[in-house]
Amino acid sequence: MTNNVDLLPPIPAQRYFSLEELCELVQINPTQFARWQHEHAEVIGYGGNSYTRRDVIKLRKLKDTFAPFVDEFNGNAVDSEGNPSLKADEVRDALQKILAEIEKKLANQAV
Numbered sequence: 001m002t003n004n005v006d007l008l009p010p011i012p013a014q015r016y017f018s019l020e021e022l023c024e025l026v027q028i029n030p031t032q033f034a035r036w037q038h039e040h041a042e043v044i045g046y047g048g049n050s051y052t053r054r055d056v057i058k059l060r061k062l063k064d065t066f067a068p069f070v071d072e073f074n075g076n077a078v079d080s081e082g083n084p085s086l087k088a089d090e091v092r093d094a095l096q097k098i099l100a101e102i103e104k105k106l107a108n109q110a111v
Contacts, residue, residue, distance in 0.1 A: 008063075011056055022051045026059045036065065 009025055022045075023030055037043060044059060045051040 008060060011053060015053060017051045017053075017056060018049045019051070022056055022059070025056050026063060028059075028063070033059075040065075 008027055011025055017025070019030055019033075023033060026033075028036075033044075044055050
């Protein structure tokens with residue numbers, strides 16, 4: 001994997017950033033960032049919602065290390081209410097149930 005900083009948004013000329021701004025500038029989501037910090041036993045920023053330009057630059061350099069914390073199916077996406085999106089196995093299970101119901105109805109109609 002290569003760190004493609006050219007595809008990231010430019011860092012605005014400001015000294016401090018919120019968690020949302022940090023995540024947008026690094027193209028990760030807050031859950032992914034929290035899991036990464038926990039796994040690496042590393043705390044970035046001054047706690048709370050205060051991150052510096054240096055923090056943004058550091059995380060951009062480390063961006064490739066976030067890959068294991070991303071669900072490849074949904075990219076750690078959240079729905080409109082902020083709940084985690086379905087994972088691939090949940091979608092597969094739901095689709096298998098629907099398919100089983102369709103097959104059952106088709107079998108009943110054939111009789």
